[in-house]
Amino acid sequence: MSKDHLTTSFPNISVEEIANAVRAEIWQGKLKSGQPLRQDEIAARFGVSKIPVREALVLLKAEGLVAFSKNRGATVTSLSPAELEEMYLIRTALEVTALQRAFPKLTIADLQHGEELLAALDAERNVTRWSDLNWQFHATLYTPANLPRLMEWVKTLHYNAARYLIFYLADLDFQSSSQKEHRAILSACREGNIQAATWFLQQHLGTASSQLLAHLTKPTQ
Amino acid sequence: MSKDHLTTSFPNISVEEIANAVRAEIWQGKLKSGQPLRQDEIAARFGVSKIPVREALVLLKAEGLVAFSKNRGATVTSLSPAELEEMYLIRTALEVTALQRAFPKLTIADLQHGEELLAALDAERNVTRWSDLNWQFHATLYTPANLPRLMEWVKTLHYNAARYLIFYLADLDFQSSSQKEHRAILSACREGNIQAATWFLQQHLGTASSQLLAHLTKPTQ
DNA sequence: CTTGACAATATCGTATACTATTTTATAATT
DNA sequence: AATTATAAAATAGTATACGATATTGTCAAG
Numbered sequence: 231m232s233k234d235h236l237t238t239s240f241p242n243i244s245v246e247e248i249a250n251a252v253r254a255e256i257w258q259g260k261l262k263s264g265q266p267l268r269q270d271e272i273a274a275r276f277g278v279s280k281i282p283v284r285e286a287l288v289l290l291k292a293e294g295l296v297a298f299s300k301n302r303g304a305t306v307t308s309l310s311p312a313e314l315e316e317m318y319l320i321r322t323a324l325e326v327t328a329l330q331r332a333f334p335k336l337t338i339a340d341l342q343h344g345e346e347l348l349a350a351l352d353a354e355r356n357v358t359r360w361s362d363l364n365w366q367f368h369a370t371l372y373t374p375a376n377l378p379r380l381m382e383w384v385k386t387l388h389y390n391a392a393r394y395l396i397f398y399l400a401d402l403d404f405q406s407s408s409q410k411e412h413r414a415i416l417s418a419c420r421e422g423n424i425q426a427a428t429w430f431l432q433q434h435l436g437t438a439s440s441q442l443l444a445h446l447t448k449p450t451q
Numbered sequence: 452m453s454k455d456h457l458t459t460s461f462p463n464i465s466v467e468e469i470a471n472a473v474r475a476e477i478w479q480g481k482l483k484s485g486q487p488l489r490q491d492e493i494a495a496r497f498g499v500s501k502i503p504v505r506e507a508l509v510l511l512k513a514e515g516l517v518a519f520s521k522n523r524g525a526t527v528t529s530l531s532p533a534e535l536e537e538m539y540l541i542r543t544a545l546e547v548t549a550l551q552r553a554f555p556k557l558t559i560a561d562l563q564h565g566e567e568l569l570a571a572l573d574a575e576r577n578v579t580r581w582s583d584l585n586w587q588f589h590a591t592l593y594t595p596a597n598l599p600r601l602m603e604w605v606k607t608l609h610y611n612a613a614r615y616l617i618f619y620l621a622d623l624d625f626q627s628s629s630q631k632e633h634r635a636i637l638s639a640c641r642e643g644n645i646q647a648a649t650w651f652l653q654q655h656l657g658t659a660s661s662q663l664l665a666h667l668t669k670p671t672q
Numbered sequence: 673c674t675t676g677a678c679a680a681t682a683t684c685g686t687a688t689a690c691t692a693t694t695t696t697a698t699a700a701t702t
Numbered sequence: 703a704a705t706t707a708t709a710a711a712a713t714a715g716t717a718t719a720c721g722a723t724a725t726t727g728t729c730a731a732g
Contacts, residue, residue: 244685244686245685268712268713269713269714270713270714278686279688280686280714281502281685281686281687281716282685284714285505285506285509288506288509288510288513289509289513292509292510292513292514294600300693300714301692301713301715302693302694302695302713303714303715313600316598316599316600317600319548319601320548320600323544323545323547323548327541327543327544331540376533377537377540377541378537379515379534379537380540383541465715487683489682489683490683490684490685491683499716499717500717500718501684501685502686502715502716503715505684521684521723522722522723523683523684523724523725524683524684524685
């Protein structure tokens with residue numbers, strides 16, 4: 231018990247908590263794109279000074295959730311269509327890799343767990359929880375690959391896209407088509423058909439991407 | 452001239468400079484794995500207080516170059532074999548995607564530029580400059596894809612691996628086999644054979660990965 | 673000489689305080 | 703009334719200061 235002190239993952243105290251809280255609010259859409267993040271206000275809310283708040287915001291900057299501009303502080307980022315497309319392209323590359331690595335290691339229990347998550351998704355109406363379950367389903371298929379850093383990145387990208395998806399998640403058509411795609415992926419995994427699984431995964435991400443893009447470029451009005 | 456103030460990329464002042472300096476020293480191996488990064492010392496070197504130094508270190512933490520441990524500050528990270536393998540897997544996924552997107556847009560000028568970089572690499576003896584040129588060559592093949600965020604990530608991963616490659620770069624065999632692989636990729640691009648280009652790129656990264664792994668798991672002694 | 677307890681020192685993490693910049697409010701001018 | 707100029711307030715960014723933790727050094731006991 232002498233050399234496990236370098237906890238590479240989450241050693242920090244309050245900074246992490248602040249980052250988690252702000253991150254969650256951005257993911258959930260409570261903090262909207264372009265909105266400034268007042269350091270004093272956040273500091274007061276957590277009963278700390280500005281310094282840990284700033285460090286938390288720098289962390290979120292690295293995740294692409296906020297941007298700093300000199301002497302004007304941090305604001306919640308907004309993704310351009312090009313950036314969103316790029317994010318999905320990156321996700322596709324990484325998730326396909328993860329699935330292919332995980333595929334030979336997928337157990338019956340994993341597939342069963344995926345099935346249960348899909349059932350839960352069918353029943354879920356709350357968009358935030360839907361988004362969480364959605365990620366859990368994907369994560370179930372990738373976790374056996376044992377690629378923690380890739381998973382961290384994909385998760386970040388997933389939730390970063392999710393705050394835009396929120397508009398869509400209300401739409402039941404989106405949910406049902408998304409679920410069909412999920413089931414296609416899971417079935418292919420169960421049948422041991424990795425080509426099909428990969429194909430359906432790519433289709434799934436491609437569909438989400440193009441739907442989001444259509445929504446962004448023609449914003450409701 | 453009223454709405455271009457939100458410079459998403461590099462708005463900060465001294466923090467960025469500090470991060471750049473420390474990052475460069477880690478990349479160049481001047482700061483070795485496990486080495487603690489004394490905040491007061493760095494602060495004194497730049498004539499600032501600890502606060503901007505800490506923010507710079509948090510940035511580097513996000514890049515995976517340093518790790519914090521509670522009340523013990525930041526140290527330069529060291530990659531486990533598993534982490535290194537994962538990094539190369541991620542790089543392969545992303546670089547293949549980038550190459551495939553860039554491929555139809557590659558111009559004669561791009562290929563010519565790549566050729567010149569390979570010539571420069573042949574002549575280069577300094578490992579740091581070799582590493583820079585190496586990245587420039589790869590970047591030349593990916594830039595037309597117009598994927599800035601992917602490029603940023605891959606660049607980070609490239610240099611993060613480079614600090615381990617340094618041991619290898621002294622070895623002329625490594626350089627020459629690496630250059631052969633580079634030329635194979637470039638030739639395939641010139642011939643318009645994307646399958647071959649992709650294949651050679653994957654081989655190239657796979658070779659580097661396994662050589663590094665062999666070195667890490669059996670560390671000289 | 674080695675080990676353990678305690679003190680001294682070093683270092684970290686953050687609250688406070690201060691300056692610089694930006695934003696908002698107010699007044700002045702056309 | 704609209705627009706510019708000026709002052710006040712708000713906010714950001716960082717230096718200083720200080721308590722907390724970790725590390726190192728010293729000494730006593732075995």
